[in-house]
Amino acid sequence: MKKLSVLFFVLISSMSVQAQIEVGDAVLPKTVQFNGETLTINGYGLREKIFIDIYAGGLYLKQKSNNASAISKADETMAIKLHIVSGLMSRSKMAGALRTGFEKSTNGNLQPYKERIEKFISFIKDEIEVDQVYDIVYEKGKGSVIYKDGKEKGYITGLDFKEALFGIWLGDKPADKGLKKEMLGYY
Secondary structure (H helix, E strand, O other), rough: OHHHHHHHHHHHHHHHHOOEEEEEEEEEOOEEOOOOEEEEEEEEEEEEEEOOOEEEEEEEEOOOOOOHHHHHHHOOOOOEEEEEEEOOOOHHHHHHHHHHHHHHHHHOOOOOOEEEEEEEEOOOOOOOOOOEEEEEEEEOEEEEEEEEEEEOOOOOOOHHHHHHHHHHHHOOOOHHHHHHHHHHHOO
């Protein structure tokens, strides 16, 4: 009986390890659930700045795809998970990075998005710390939702906003070209 218990423990432990992916100092799950839908990791990598890992990022979709434009435009539930791995990421740096990302993603045409961008950024109220996890999720029928450590902080409606938001990572001028490639499954 004792041998059976040990075997069961080893089997369960190996299954839980297989359900996760190590990305630098972070661990990302292979699947997540949002809006009652199961999403599978499409690709993952590290956002680096001057040789320093800032966060591990993963793109989660219902079906794998390497078509960045189609992903950004799709009206279906999807997520980008950001696991913070550096103390260099702060609330103000995240806000600045989002503003810059939106500007690049919209080719400087921020006017239709300005109020929604500021409202979205306002959902990140607390200082950012190492090992916090932010999920940026488009939930079909609801909008672009931001979760911090699994707790919803707020959402913005509009498929156009979602396209601009996901364009920060998947657009023609992404925040990190290498991370974009990795999120699309190219390693």
